[in-house]
Amino acid sequence: MSEQESDSNYTRTLQDINLVMEYAKLDKSEVKPSIQSIYFSSQMDNDAFKLMEVDSCILNTIKIGDELVIRGDKDEMAVLCTKDKTYDIKEAEISNSMLIIPQLKTGQDLDGDSLGQELNIRQVTSTIHNYYELRPCKPKVKKLRILLEENMYSGKECEEDEEHQGRKYTYDDLLNLVQASRLELQTALMKVHACKLEGYWRILDFQFLSLVLSHVIQLCDENDWIKSGMPYEECMKTLVELFPREVLDHVLQSYADKAKPSNTEDDEDKMEIDVDFYYLNEDKVCRFFAEQILKHSRGKFNYEDFSNTWQQTVPSGMQTMDQQLQGMALIDRSNQLETITYYSVDDLPEEVGERFDELFRTKEKWSLEEISPYIRDLTTDKLDVGGLLTKYARSSMQNGVKVFNSRKPLL
Secondary structure, three states, X not given: OOOOOOOOOOOOOHHHHHHHHHHOOOOHHHOOOEEEEEEEOOOOOOOOOOOXXXXXXXXXXHHHOOOOEEEOOOOOOOEEEOOOOEEEEEEEEEEEEEEEOOOOOOHHHHOOOOOOOEEEEEEEOEEEEEEEEEEEEOOEOHHHHHHHHHHOEOOHHHOOOHHHOOOOEOHHHHHHXXXXXXXXXXXXXXXXXXXEEOOEEEEEOHHHHHHHHHHHHHHHHHOOHXXXXXXXXXXXXXXXXXXXXXXXXXXXXXXEEEXXXXXXXXXXXXXXXXXOEEEEOHHHHHHHHHHHHHHOOOOOEEHHHHHHHXXXXXXXXXXXXXXXXXXXXXXXXXXXXXXXXXXXHHHOOOOHHHHHHHHHHHOOOEEHHHHHHHHHHHOOOOOOHHHHHHHHEEXXXXXXXXXXXXXXXXX
8 A cells, every 4th residue: 555545635636736836827847847745644743853953063073973972960951062062952942833854855856757747745744843952061070079079099008998988980980970071071180180090080088199299299308309300200219109100190290390301511410311300380289288278277267377387388499379379268358357268169069150149148249359260160262251240240349449249139
């Protein structure tokens, strides 16, 4: 039985069509010889297709066959990820319904057989009233730190402890759980200072990290390497009996800069062979010691006491500065007795509106210098710090300084 014979609704014939053309005063020569008669199927399935609007980047990804993945748990809004970008998926309505008609011919395909008219039956199988639009967004990586903190690394001797029996994650595990592209996940792992150990990505326990870094600094002090730089392999050889090589390498990559020693007369012997040297990064090391002090304090800390303690704890020759505290601590200079409070950008919400609400609950008015470190990670190619403040804050002048406060009342 043919498709036409299987449905009693298919009653239109070439004679019927030619009659309609005659009423419309159309000559057969003015239309294509291949004629398509369209009907709504008796078995419509409006969920059979989903339409998605894509930009040139995603279209090119599809054409070349690169990775394109939808990520998100049941309690999360889905995102679409390419190998280097993340997109929010938003549902939007179409003002005019779109009809899905398989095998519908268009353009040159309608030329048909030149011997005469040809009638083809086409069925509408779906009617679509909405589609998905994609909006570039920041990767949602706050979950990454939460996952990795389930089982932080405190040294080989602690791996069998009860508190270190939480799940460990490979890169592919994290890729399936975190809403980010491959490139963005790799960047996020670096940002949270994750270390790859035996195939698993781990965050070092803060106390363990302090122990490793203190040994590295002590080794530099003993050998006068603070200014001259530490030979990579010699450092490894000296400390590898205490800590895994991967951990030592991770700490050097996180708190030191790789460089070649200067070619001076005093260094001629060193330059005879190609040796990698690392120089402790002053800002990163000072920031680490500041965090070490502030994490152990409760509430507000007398700023002068903190500043003196801080300077005394850093390696000799390094200078502490307030700029090293950006995004980690708030300094209150509004009173005669200045105070400092631990306040890390890593603990703030990822969503822009929630981030600003949290900031303005913590402090009613912020200067540009104060608030910038806490919203800089929210900027995009189209929206810088100034644009974010224009959209989510209200500005005013206070004692000759521009300050920003919330645009709405906060509970």
